[in-house]
Amino acid sequence: xxxxxxxxxxxxxxxxxxxxxxxxxxxxxxxxxxxxxxxxxxxxxxxxxxxxxxxxxxxxxxxxxxxxxxxxxxxxxxxxxxxxxxxxxxxxxxxxxxxxxxxxxxxxxxxxxxxxxxxxxxxxxxxxxxxxxxxxxxxxxxxxxxxxxxxxxxxxxxxxxxxxxxxxxxxxxxxxxxxxxxxxxxxxxxxxxxxxxxxxxxxxxxxxxxxxxxxxxxxxxxxxxxxxxxxxxxxxxxxxxxxxxxxxxxxxxxxxxxxxxxxxxxxxxxxxxxxxxxxxxxxxxxxxxxxxxxxxxxxxxxxxxxxxxxxxx
Numbered sequence: 082x083x084x085x086x087x088x089x090x091x092x093x094x095x096x097x098x099x100x101x102x103x104x105x106x107x108x109x110x111x112x113x114x115x116x117x118x119x120x121x122x123x124x125x126x127x128x129x130x131x132x133x134x135x136x137x138x139x140x141x142x143x144x145x146x147x148x149x150x151x152x153x154x155x156x157x158x159x160x161x162x163x164x165x166x167x168x169x170x171x172x173x174x175x176x177x178x179x180x181x182x183x184x185x186x187x188x189x190x191x192x193x194x195x196x197x198x199x200x201x202x203x204x205x206x207x208x209x210x211x212x213x214x215x216x217x218x219x220x221x222x223x224x225x226x227x228x229x230x231x232x233x234x235x236x237x238x239x240x241x242x243x244x245x246x247x248x249x250x251x252x253x254x255x256x257x258x259x260x261x262x263x264x265x266x267x268x269x270x271x272x273x274x275x276x277x278x279x280x281x282x283x284x285x286x287x288x289x290x291x292x293x294x295x296x297x298x299x300x301x302x303x304x305x306x307x308x309x310x311x312x313x314x315x316x317x318x319x320x321x322x323x324x325x326x327x328x329x330x331x332x333x334x335x336x337x338x339x340x341x342x343x344x345x346x347x348x349x350x351x352x353x354x355x356x357x358x359x360x361x362x363x364x365x366x367x368x369x370x371x372x373x374x375x376x377x378x379x380x381x382x383x384x385x386x387x388x389x390x391x392x393x394x
Contacts, residue, residue, distance in 0.1 A: 342381070346381075
């Protein structure tokens with residue numbers, strides 16, 4: 082992996098975020114505009130990048146086994162991050178009343194909005210496919226382990242399972258089924274998916290930039306002291322731990338690199354929405370998303386550089 086490609090990609094992400102922050106001053110960033118951004122990204126751009134990745138690579142039995150491996154590793158890494166969050170909370174913030182929320186912020190990353198576009202740029206369609214599968218593992222963890230931890234009554238329900246059925250998940254299942262059956266859509270649709278996929282990274286970064294520009298200082302002061310543990314665990318401790326694990330895994334370099342990079346992602350963008358849904362601290366979730374994204378612009382290339390020295394792919 083060429084480090085200059087990583088730095089160029091992070092620089093482009095930074096510029097997109099800056100543009101989004103500037104544009105946020107030209108229109109009211111309210112619930113309607115926020116909903117429009119989320120809908121475009123989740124229901125159009127991300128499914129397109131998933132389908133584009135699937136239809137632009139050759140699907141073989143070996144690749145299917147690799148996809149299952151990436152999905153399994155995603156769940157393991159997410160749960161490991163949550164466990165590390167609990168461990169650090171026990172050591173340093175034992176009296177915290179928000180252990181569940183902080184532990185989730187420590188383990189669940191923004192593997193969709195940032196991770197998939199970043200892996201697509203770094204590794205092409207194959208990397209984007211594995212990144213999408215990793216993100217599916219994050220979604221699975223969110224709506225199972227995450228919901229279970231946030232509920233006051235610890236129980237699963239049909240409503241929880243329905244929440245896992247979303248457009249990106251449908252795109253993964255439908256696309257892989259088509260690839261397995263060796264059925265491809267007409268070239269005009271593949272071209273459409275390719276063009277929509279190009280919107281994923283800019284739209285996601287514009288959205289994050291708009292969030293940053295509209296974040297209220299009063300909310301920041303109330304929550305800033307609570308989130309240092311999730312930031313340290315998610316951006317530094319977890320990636321280094323994952324690097325120590327994957328060095329022993331007998332898989333091709335691109336698979337291990339995607340897993341590593343996805344483990345470096347900042348806190349999930351859906352944190353504030355998830356917390357609000359279950360009467361948790363929405364403001365803390367939003368702040369963790371914003372601050373971790375800004376810090377990740379530095380920690381992602383730093384972690385990649387450190388890992389590159391330890392594991393010379």
